[in-house]
Amino acid sequence: MPPRIQSRSVSNTLLPYLTAPSSSSSSLSSLPSLSSTSSQCLSRQFSATAAPQGQTKLRRQMFEWLNNEGSVFKHHVPGEANYLTRLKQRGPETAEKSRPFPNNQSFFSEPILSEELRNEVYNRVVEQKKSVRIVSVELGIDMKRIAAVVRLVELEKRQRTQGKPLALPYARAIHEMVPTTPLAEKGERQTYHEPINDLPAHPLTGSQIFYPVPESRSFNRVEAGRVFSGAPAMEHSEAAEINHPSDLAEKIIEDPNSIGWVGKGANARQILQPADVRIPHPHMVALERDRLANPNERLAVADLQSKRLERQDAIEQARRERIQARREKKLTVVSPEESRFDYRIKDTIYTKETTGADGRGSKAAGRRYGVPHRDRTRGEVKIPTRVEA
């Protein structure tokens, strides 16, 4: 074992030579600073590197970045997005949508509804009693979002009247940080918030099908849908009736049962319909067709469109009422006096479809002999799967 230097016996004058023997000149120059940190040096005599002062290299680098380049992220600038990608932006590339993640090229920070636009949506739907469909087309907002906005504004109003606490400064800060879609000034065109005619990709369309068609024959969307769902080709007379796929949309709104079926029993499924039927606003295609047919009669086309929407709304409304009435007919509501509860009693139907061939179907109602209770079966989700609104 090599001889050890006793730390107590070493005088201060000797220290620099002991700790850094290789570079005597540099250590001499740093003599005054060393005297202040002598206690630290005494504990780590054999280390030639400087004391880390409580920080690792990575930590030091991090704080260096945070204090220099990263200091722009510390506080937001109202009305401007402040994402990491701004570090790499050189020149005027700010016109495109902002990306929060530098590595992900396909995620964008989409604008949210501004406070005024949100109130405008509520105003048009609740006070002016316009239909959700029309407001959606006017403002370029998805119908689901419009329904949600109405619900949320309603809730906000209720909470304001009840005097419940609100997070107003927080809301203001968020609207300053995140891009927003403003409400158009009077006389200006409203900028669309999002695409409203999104066609969901149907799983049936995922498969690649080789389907030879003579070049002389036109092959349209209706026929493509039938091929994807494995339905036989239409009769000539039937096909001749359909001028354009959007004719089907009108027909299906009037009679939803007009969609044909393929397959038998459990495998039965409806024939895949063309995009004109499956988009959220089929009436917009009809309007465009009218415009193409009569390019010089704007007023007549607009009139036709409003009549069409009225008719479709009436049909929808009637159907909704019919379904509601049927549901109420099946349900018996018993509300005893001096009770906090209403009892909704529904008749259970015991058929082969509901209870299964052996009478032990897992979806059937009630407790059945030989069938374990649902919470005892393996892989069953035991927390609530839905909350009734």
Next chain:
Amino acid sequence: MRNRASNTLSKGKIRQSWSKYNLYNLQRFRSPPTANRTFFQQKWSAKAASRAYHGEQVRERQWKRMFNHRIRSVIPMNAADLAADDGSLVSSGRGSGLDKDGKSAYQTRPIPYSHMTFAPLERRLDVAIFRALFASSARQARQFVIHGAVTVNGQKMKHPSYLLNPGDLFQVDPDRVLYATGHTKTSFERREGRLARRKAKSQKSQEAEDAEAAEAESKETAKEDIKETPKEDTKETLKALLAQAKSVMSAGKDTLAPQRKQELRGFQQAVRRVLSRSESSTILADSLEAQFSQLTLLLKAKRSEKPVKKEVKPRPEDAFASDNGDTEAVSAKRDTEAAVSDKLSEAFAQATLGNDVDASELSDEEFDTLQRALTQMRDNPLDNSKTYSTPWQPRQYMSAFAFIPRYLEVNQNICAAVYLRHPVARPGSAEVPTPFGESIATPAYGWYLRRRW
């Protein structure tokens, strides 16, 4: 569940969190190298990196059960295109449209399917709360749920793993949200809060002893205050009020919290001094709300008087307003407001030595500053009993993480959000927020495609 999700610098993992460590890690993250590595190794490291971000609080087995290889996507349709063509143009030629000059007629951007691998996790309640910007990390969101601060469709929901259904409305307690997204309290503020609590406690016990005596005393002191104030020059008070408002509004982020608080308190006092002129002493004793409404009323009354002066020398802003053609409506509205607060404005005018003094003293911007300072005083009050630093400010480095995905509709005022639909991919963009690029997303998707259990 123990939280192993620390933001270590040595590992450099990206988490669902707004901490500055995470920001630094996000900034320096590079995709793992693929050269000289087997496909298995590439998939493994891609999976490891993406799982550290997506559902780190979910156990691997649980996530594997949730994974679905089928990914939702939508194609935005143009009604005019659909009307112009029944599909026969697209299917003409060899089945994909007649090409123009060697280029195919229908060019679409690719749909980034593999970026949607972790879409099922976005349904989880805790993740959705984090995405709606109600919590500063997914872990914190999880804690909010477990501690009972979250409701789904109006009912308390205590399961962070509850899978939201389209149309579900979830709401977080606003105080928790302000705590999560705001500055933390300094030791000084914590001490102030403690003292205030202690004082309130002792007051409560004292009140029980001699409630009547205390009431009488407070009335006396209030009267004294009112008597004292009219002696001061009213013009000076107004000036001081404005100066205070300016200092409150201009107080930057760097000013120390105690100093800012002093400014705010000073402003509050100045407001009280002005209010004492309006000859209705009840407002002074009333809540902050009443004070605020009173002051705004006074301000509005003063504003309605202003246009008379402006007709002589119109400003550019006013010229713009007259272009819009609703100045008449505005002035009519102002008239009605003036009629309502006629008495008050008279009182105010008497107290402040006539109209002309005010109009010359206060410009439009100054009015604005005053109004904004008042609004802030009302909406964002100084209250040491809160768990966050007051007046509320967004926490540092928050803006770098602030985005709200399209599948949520959020109302920040009440801290509620609706889960509209499941996230979808569309040509050129994916809705699942993920910090990783194609080189990680695709191998990670590939890892879960193969069933390994």
